[in-house]
Amino acid sequence: MLQPEQASGYAAQFAAALLTPDGATPVAVTAPGAKAAGRRFDVYRNNVTVSLIESLIAIYPAVQRITGPDFFRAMARAHVRETPPTSPLLFDYGRDFPCFIGRYEHAEAMPFLPDVARIERAWLDAYHAADAVPLDGAALATVPPERLPGLRFAAHPAARIVRSDFAAATIFSANRSDAPVPRIDGSVPEDALITRPAFDVAVRHLPPGGAVFATLLITQHPLGAAAEAAFEAAPDFDLATNIAGLIEAGAFTDIGFEDS
Missing domain, CATH: 3.90.930 (Outer Surface Protein A; domain 3)
Structure with missing residues (x-):
């Protein structure tokens, strides 16, 4: 059994690797029989990223309609890699997505987009208030x-x-x-x-x-x-x-x- 400090270090390595697509699988992550778990971890890592992107699509549907699905997914993926979630509630994710859009170089031709995202975030917060x-x-x-x-x-x-x-x-x-x-x-x-x-x-x-x-x-x-x-x-x-x-x-x- 892992000691508390070991468990904390394992969790930190595991979480960091999830959002690093080219990163190595943490050494402590193994498959049954102590086999390497690279492929399994890659599948899980991809599923986590997809889930976070889907949550951003659900929160910002107007933004996605403006940009188109492919553009939005690329932008969302970049945001996910830069800003991992800090809450277990998916609807709470993406609060700083409007600010990210303002820095996203490929969205420079749509200067209104960050404010549309701010309204969309405010809409969701009002819904859950x-x-x-x-x-x-x-x-x-x-x-x-x-x-x-x-x-x-x-x-x-x-x-x-x-x-x-x-x-x-x-x-x-x-x-x-x-x-x-x-x-x-x-x-x-x-x-x-x-x-x-x-x-x-x-x-x-x-x-x-x-x-x-x-x-x-x-x-x-x-x-x-x-x-x-x-x-x-x-x-x-x-x-x-x-x-x-x-x-x-x-x-x-x-x-x-x-x-x-």
């Missing part, structure tokens, strides 16, 4: 006008914001189904709000100033400060419309006050 009852818009009617600037909002666990210098939200939405993709001007900046007020995840476009406003509210900044920042970012910012839109989208669960 804890359930919570969304805020009822009628609750705002009980707040005295003089206390509105100090109002704070509790964010729904599923609420997320993704900002992009490209039309990432439109590109994402157009590639999440099998329907034909219309012509899209990808150079138009878009900010996206991802929520899941009930069972379905929704991705909405935020108007100018909306991402600044929503981000500050979601991170517990008071309404007055969030509104000030939004107006600074977009002088035409519509405060009432944006508050109503965030509540309707299910971005919040409760309200409180700065001094409470």
Whole structure:
């Protein structure tokens, strides 16, 4: 039986070799009868890589549709070799895949792709977020006008914001189904709000100033400060419309006050 330190070293060698396609089979890995296990280990190593690639395909279907299956598999394989999993949960794998795409030289012709992947990751995280009852818009009617600037909002666990210098939200939405993709001007900046007020995840476009406003509210900044920042970012910012839109989208669960 292996001692604890030996078992730890064996596990480290085994794990490292799994994602090194040209690496040698660890010496401690043997077949029945103490025979060499090179071929068996290679099969297992290939199955592990394929499983991780398949998990990335499941997490990023829009990205795969944009790039095509062969391109995506090559990109995913490179990511798997660079970034092995740290969690036993496959849906948790690939969180840094969007950043990897941004560094992947063969994807340079698609500068919008990392942000599409960020939206796709946020979509999955929103899907798996804890359930919570969304805020009822009628609750705002009980707040005295003089206390509105100090109002704070509790964010729904599923609420997320993704900002992009490209039309990432439109590109994402157009590639999440099998329907034909219309012509899209990808150079138009878009900010996206991802929520899941009930069972379905929704991705909405935020108007100018909306991402600044929503981000500050979601991170517990008071309404007055969030509104000030939004107006600074977009002088035409519509405060009432944006508050109503965030509540309707299910971005919040409760309200409180700065001094409470």
